[in-house]
Amino acid sequence: MIPYSSILTEIALPVFIMLGLERFAVYYFLRTPRQIAWVQRHRWLHPNAISRARYPMGFVSALLLHMGYAHLCFLFFTFWMITDITDGDIARRCDLYTEEGATIDPLSDKLMYAPMLMYLAWQGPLSPLLVGLFLAFDITGQVSRRFITVKSANLFGKAKTFMVVVLLIVVGLEWIYGPLPLLGRSIYPLLAMCTGLAFCSTFFKVIPNYWYANILSILNLVCGLAGCWVVLTGHPPVYALGLVFLGQFLDLFDGRAAERWGSTPQGELFDDVADGTSFGLTVGLIVMVAFSKLWIGLLIGGAYLAAVIYRLIRFVVEKRKEGVLGGVATFSGLPSPAGALMAGTSCVLISNQLANGIIVIITALLMISRVSYPHFGRAVLPRIPKIVKVLVLGGFLFMLALGVRRDQYLAPLLISFVADAIYLISPLFSRASRKAA
Structure with a gap:
């Protein structure tokens, strides 16, 4: 006992x-x-x-x-x-x-x-x-x-x-x-x-400071490519989702690293390619294999991937048009990392294919929408007390370590799904969103 x-x-x-x-x-x-x-x-x-x-x-x-x-x-x-x-x-x-x-x-x-x-x-x-x-x-x-x-x-x-x-x-x-x-x-x-x-x-x-952001983006890209390999070789999609989660952790800091220490001329390109691979292609493949009929998986997974690509291109084009240098505090449309977490966890966690299809389509529509979402790293994290962040991160990593050893990922998947669902509906409770509406 x-x-x-x-x-x-x-x-x-x-x-x-x-x-x-x-x-x-x-x-x-x-x-x-x-x-x-x-x-x-x-x-x-x-x-x-x-x-x-x-x-x-x-x-x-x-x-x-x-x-x-x-x-x-x-x-x-x-x-x-x-x-x-x-x-x-x-x-x-x-x-x-x-x-x-x-x-x-x-x-x-x-x-x-x-x-x-x-x-x-x-x-x-x-x-x-x-x-x-x-x-x-x-x-x-x-x-x-x-x-x-x-x-x-x-x-x-x-x-x-x-x-x-x-x-x-x-x-x-x-x-x-x-x-x-x-x-x-x-x-x-x-x-x-x-x-x-x-x-x-x-x-x-x-290494030189100005390479920090690029290396984080390249590591995110490696996570995405490894996740694609995991899915295409028939391994459990939850492993690919774990790589996507690691890529999200890296993506959380590459923008701030570029702002603090600078970057190379290819930095923004590295970041976009990495995001498209990890949060678009890898998760699109996870969505595809979640459906028993290949054509349905290709259709929904392809729609999700197209939404991510459109979302990334629109963000870069509008940012350059407005002359914005550095990061932003709010996004127009659901950020691709949040979309990847919702689509990926639902397809791994939920066995009902109809529910998965609905969740993935709604996620794709939110990404291409004009709904205002706060930047998690710049607008959300700073409001959370440091001790809370440390305890939550430690607890989550501990459960993740248990999952790696025991192949039991239910707890971290549920936490990720619920946290992302709260973020998805957060504009409903935002004063800025209500005023804009």
């Missing part, structure tokens, strides 16, 4: 109490200029001092685990990882950001989790090969900070640190409470995700 009550009282409750007290202290004691000035005067509260205090704590955590104090190790490690949130907030609120801090903060994170990963690889719960690859990429990324201009952690580095903490939590719970079938199956996929993120974090540090 899985000891859920023990996990809740011995692990979850103390962790939430620590996190709650930390959040309360940060927000309550950094409200006024006088409080901020007091923090600025005390060197032991400087973000760099907190980061340096974490240097030996990963080794202490591994020692506690080796000595048999697993519960204490778990809570001790969690406490010091929470301080990684604290020093960032102090740096922003007290204007104590330094170039040195941009280097030592990621180093302190690595010194926290690296000893634990090595110890767990030595003891058996983690793959020594994947841990070795992960640490090789991680060390290379840290060393590269001596030679690059931007020393702070990039998006992939922050995601990597978060996923490593999730991985260690899962392994720690199994270490303390014995085999947990639901959690245990996620360990290998989580470690693989961490290794991939470590590679991306390092890779994106050492």
Whole structure:
């Protein structure tokens, strides 16, 4: 029997109490200029001092685990990882950001989790090969900070640190409470995700900044081509949909990368071709194979693909005509990533072909319509509290990892379908849409 009550009282409750007290202290004691000035005067509260205090704590955590104090190790490690949130907030609120801090903060994170990963690889719960690859990429990324201009952690580095903490939590719970079938199956996929993120974090540090957007678009294109191959070779369409989802994640940031660091003259072309392949062709093939009669699948899948292509071309033409440089906050018509998610998840999740046909056609019509939709990355995400985004992303990736290992994708598919359905009907509740109507 899985000891859920023990996990809740011995692990979850103390962790939430620590996190709650930390959040309360940060927000309550950094409200006024006088409080901020007091923090600025005390060197032991400087973000760099907190980061340096974490240097030996990963080794202490591994020692506690080796000595048999697993519960204490778990809570001790969690406490010091929470301080990684604290020093960032102090740096922003007290204007104590330094170039040195941009280097030592990621180093302190690595010194926290690296000893634990090595110890767990030595003891058996983690793959020594994947841990070795992960640490090789991680060390290379840290060393590269001596030679690059931007020393702070990039998006992939922050995601990597978060996923490593999730991985260690899962392994720690199994270490303390014995085999947990639901959690245990996620360990290998989580470690693989961490290794991939470590590679991306390092890779994106050492290449020119103006290539960031192009590389994200090219990776999105690769996801689309791989998804087409999955469908055409007869593999389950859910794998192709997973690649489309990965492409959407990449597409979420390529535009903002171009705005921040610039791009090459071919950047917009790369982005359009990648979107058309991932969100148009791949999903069109997923739609096609969802129908028992080939001609119906070709007709509906082709109509969907045509809507995506028209949607992309119209967006580029109108953007150039209006002289808009950079990204936009709202779209005229349903964005192709949202259309791909709705059409793809419905064809994988729903077995009724009539329902699938109706959903795909409605999705195609919304894409070519003039209904106003907010840009998810620029207009929606900034309104969501950071802690909520982190928890939701972590929970979704955890369920995705379980799906990869167990071939059970119902939970992430349902979440994706419901979230996208809410986005599709969001114009009904938008003041701007009602006024325009």
